Amino acid sequence: MDTIAFIIRRYLNITETFIYEPLRNMKDHKVIVITESAKNLNIFPHSNICSLSDSVERGPVFYRNALLQNHIRLIHAHFAWEGIRMTGLKKKLNLPLITGIYGKDVYEHTKDPFYRWRLRRLFKHGDLFLTFSEKMRERIIRLGCPANKAVTHHGGADFRKFTFSQRSISPGQRINLLMVGRFVEKKGFEYGIRAFSEIEKIHPAAHLNIIGSGAMQEDIERLIFNLGLGKKISLLGSKNHDDYIKELSNSHLLIAPSVAAKSGDEEGGINTVVIEAFATGLPVVATIHAGSELVFDNKTGFLAEEANVKDLADKIDRVLSSPELLPKLGQNARKLVESDFDMLKQTGRLEAIYKELIKSYAKKH
Numbered sequence: 373m374d375t376i377a378f379i380i381r382r383y384l385n386i387t388e389t390f391i392y393e394p395l396r397n398m399k400d401h402k403v404i405v406i407t408e409s410a411k412n413l414n415i416f417p418h419s420n421i422c423s424l425s426d427s428v429e430r431g432p433v434f435y436r437n438a439l440l441q442n443h444i445r446l447i448h449a450h451f452a453w454e455g456i457r458m459t460g461l462k463k464k465l466n467l468p469l470i471t472g473i474y475g476k477d478v479y480e481h482t483k484d485p486f487y488r489w490r491l492r493r494l495f496k497h498g499d500l501f502l503t504f505s506e507k508m509r510e511r512i513i514r515l516g517c518p519a520n521k522a523v524t525h526h527g528g529a530d531f532r533k534f535t536f537s538q539r540s541i542s543p544g545q546r547i548n549l550l551m552v553g554r555f556v557e558k559k560g561f562e563y564g565i566r567a568f569s570e571i572e573k574i575h576p577a578a579h580l581n582i583i584g585s586g587a588m589q590e591d592i593e594r595l596i597f598n599l600g601l602g603k604k605i606s607l608l609g610s611k612n613h614d615d616y617i618k619e620l621s622n623s624h625l626l627i628a629p630s631v632a633a634k635s636g637d638e639e640g641g642i643n644t645v646v647i648e649a650f651a652t653g654l655p656v657v658a659t660i661h662a663g664s665e666l667v668f669d670n671k672t673g674f675l676a677e678e679a680n681v682k683d684l685a686d687k688i689d690r691v692l693s694s695p696e697l698l699p700k701l702g703q704n705a706r707k708l709v710e711s712d713f714d715m716l717k718q719t720g721r722l723e724a725i726y727k728e729l730i731k732s733y734a735k736k737h
Contacts, residue, residue, distance in 0.1 A: 507641030555586030
């Protein structure tokens with residue numbers, strides 16, 4: 373069984389289940405996590421973690437020794453900066469390097485000319501680059517990644533955790549809407565809240581729950597207060613994965629109003645929360661930034677224009693005013709993710725990528 377190194381700056385932020393789920397579902401490879409510091413181990417337990425914060429060695433020496441002592445056959449760096457940091461060791465130790473590319477890697481950071489130069493060097497020396505969506509794959513190719521090195525590899529949902537339930541709304545029943553994510557500009561929560569302020573006038577039984585926390589917490593609280601929605605919107609804070617799944621299951625509709633932030637940061641085309649919502653049969657109203665490759669009008673949900681409160685509210689109203697849509701949208705959503713976003717299948721595909729790259733690299737070197 374070959375040993376793989378997951379290189380992650382910090383293991384592991386609470387929102388980074390998209391890294392943890394493949395890690396914990398590996399069957400054919402042993403995975404060593406090599407990180408600067410470890411946190412949230414009660415949420416993301418893993419038996420093989422090498423942490424710089426627990427070592428007396430300096431950074432480059434620590435990473436080199438961790439790779440050698442654990443007999444690593446392949447490096448999988450998560451986020452472009454980690455791939456950039458690993459290019460020197462890749463060459464010195466003659467190891468194949470895969471880099472997982474995410475939103476900030478190709479949107480926000482690329483405003484910096486020095487970063488773009490480093491990224492082009494990574495594209496030259498790295499062996500393979502994985503993106504969650506076709507949108508991000510096309511983006512890294514435009515940034516200089518050779519097309520034959522760019523691979524779309526979807527994330528997924530573990531269907532052992534997500535139970536499908538058919539949604540319906542009975543007369544007088546409370547209608548639970550849900551938004552999930554970090555409180556940052558690109559999540560577009562301001563627009564979701566403003567759209568809800570219109571929705572609750574039409575659907576007085578509607579209630580909005582928001583899971584998350586972050587830098588914009590006070591801004592969001594102030595907006596809710598100014599709109600007089602304190603009794604209609606509940607800020608639930610950060611949730612562990614099990615409690616988050618319960619909220620998905622208890623909701624009638626997920627709102628994913630993501631936008632392009634002024635910093636340039638935006639979603640990568642496929643939002644993990646949307647995948648997991650679909651796994652429970654929860655329909656979604658999203659903007660193109662959150663759901664362009666998952667949300668299809670009148671099939672799995674509806675897409676609204678970015679930063680357009682009226683359009684977002686109209687699409688939400690369309691679902692809530694036509695309760696017969698809910699079961700149809702939910703069933704279609706579940707079928708879609710069962711076909712293309714099953715975490716166990718996707719992890720198997722990732723392991724097949726590892727095996728092929730290790731094999732081909734050995735032949736060349």
